[in-house]
Amino acid sequence: MQIGLLGFGTVGRGVYEIIAGREDIAIARVLCRRDLELPDAAVTHNFEDILNDPKIDTVVEAIGGLHPAYEYVRSAILAGKNVATANKALIATCFDELIPLAREKGVFLRCTASVGGGIGWLSELERARRIETIHHVGGIMNGTCNYILDSMTRLKLGYSEALKQAQALGYAEADPTTDVEGIDTWHKLIVSANIGFGVSLDISEVPAAGISRIGAEDVANFSANGLVCKLVSTADCLSGNYSAYVQPTLYPLGQPEAAVPANYNLITLEGNISGRQSFFGQGAGRYPTAYNVVQDCVDFLHGKGFYTAPGRKVAIDNSVKLRYYVRTAQEDLWLKENTEKHWAGAVVTKPVEVSVMHQWLKAHPDAFMAAFA
Structure with missing residues (x-):
């Protein structure tokens, strides 16, 4: 899996550190406002570099808020890329739009880290509801x-x-x-x-x-x-x-x-x-939240998409x-x-x-x- 990571703040950096050294998942590009040098990933200020990179199959959204997160996530889905996000505002507001769109485009969308930080609450909720x-x-x-x-x-x-x-x-x-x-x-x-x-x-x-x-x-x-x-x-x-x-x-x-x-x-x-x-x-902090973002990426490797249709x-x-x-x-x-x-x-x-x-x-x-x- 090749990841385009959006944001390098508290959660984004945690995702980067957890993934470092894995053989099955790699971060190919990082979207960041700051000038940043990373040993194993290209850094860009332009989302289009991630969107148009054919090697990137998954986008991790870690910038938060509704905009431009919504535009980035929607564009990634339309481009056929999976999305993992910790953005509860985005999922709560755009629940009825983004989930059907992901299904229509045949990609995965998960947001386990959006509720409960490192608990994995939404995954347990999904299992119970089965x-x-x-x-x-x-x-x-x-x-x-x-x-x-x-x-x-x-x-x-x-x-x-x-x-x-x-x-x-x-x-x-x-x-x-x-x-x-x-x-x-x-x-x-x-x-x-x-x-x-x-x-x-x-x-x-x-x-x-x-x-x-x-x-x-x-x-x-x-x-x-x-x-x-x-x-x-x-x-x-x-x-x-x-x-x-x-x-x-x-x-x-x-x-x-x-x-x-x-x-x-x-x-x-x-x-x-x-x-x-x-x-x-x-329920807060870099590594608890990043932990479940990476768990969602591993779920993608196993063919596991969103929890339920709206x-x-x-x-x-x-x-x-x-x-x-x-x-x-x-x-x-x-x-x-x-x-x-x-x-x-x-x-x-x-x-x-x-x-x-x-x-x-x-x-x-x-x-x-x-x-x-």
């Missing part, structure tokens, strides 16, 4: 947020200090918005649910709330009540109805989710035969009711009517619909909320 019906997927899917929340809980750091530590360790980007606002987790949930349920979620109906508004007073409240806050994704398929959302969630001490440390992930599926299965591992487009019904912890400077009439009790500068709501709670949060940019698991 013999059972999956009715739940979700969990802790973002190592950056988990590191921040874990540091605030265990080390009593403030949000800003915990974020700076995550950035210093390479777990968080200079602009952490995608992680801390739940967008990264949102993309991962959509990819997971589509593969696990064999459908195509209407992504415009899947709400996401992040952790950027959490404060030390919230963590103190949680600790005083034996609770730990995690950013959690949830997707369920029950009796033909689909729900999906991302939000901070409170777990009692002793629950597996409450104990997930540092930048680790804990992702769960529930099926009608196997019951509950949870997968634990590092299913029918389905609507989301987030009418499930949960209790929420809410801290806000201004309690409006709706919140007062739905308050069950006050809790040290915050309130605990009566059970309210997930969709309604997320709509309320959008209208209150000062507020922080977390659901009770």
Whole structure:
């Protein structure tokens, strides 16, 4: 296998280092903005050099984001090249287009590293779905947020200090918005649910709330009540109805989710035969993510393509009711009517619909909320 590697950042460099010295896979060209010299691969600033190289049969996309990643991946597929990517935003957004296109062109497309870093979650989801019906997927899917929340809980750091530590360790980007606002987790949930349920979620109906508004007073409240806050994704398929959302969630001490440390992930599926299965591992970092990119390339050598064809487009019904912890400077009439009790500068709501709670949060940019698991 001859690979054209797009990007030489954290993941791209990891892919290059893992593949170095293998006899069955080689990196022929690397697309990189920087001037770079590599002993065993040509470096180019022009994607066309990779696209038009007949020796390159596989493209590894490690640049992230939607553009120009989308244009590069689509062009590679049209040119008859396999694609391995860690780009969850690309797969979540273009799921319905790229997978059928790859099938039409007779090439392989895989994205195992896009969810769960080094866990191999999507591969396990694929195996489970071969013999059972999956009715739940979700969990802790973002190592950056988990590191921040874990540091605030265990080390009593403030949000800003915990974020700076995550950035210093390479777990968080200079602009952490995608992680801390739940967008990264949102993309991962959509990819997971589509593969696990064999459908195509209407992504415009899947709400996401992040952790950027959490404060030390919230963590103190949680600790005083034996609770730990995690950013959690949830997707369920029950009796033909689909729900999906991302939000901070409170777990009692002793629950597996409450104990997930540092930048680790804990992702769960529930099926009608196997019951509950949870997968634990590092969800961020060069080598965990690059590991599964290379695994996808090895799968190509064995003739293994994408996990499942896109299913029918389905609507989301987030009418499930949960209790929420809410801290806000201004309690409006709706919140007062739905308050069950006050809790040290915050309130605990009566059970309210997930969709309604997320709509309320959008209208209150000062507020922080977390659901009770």
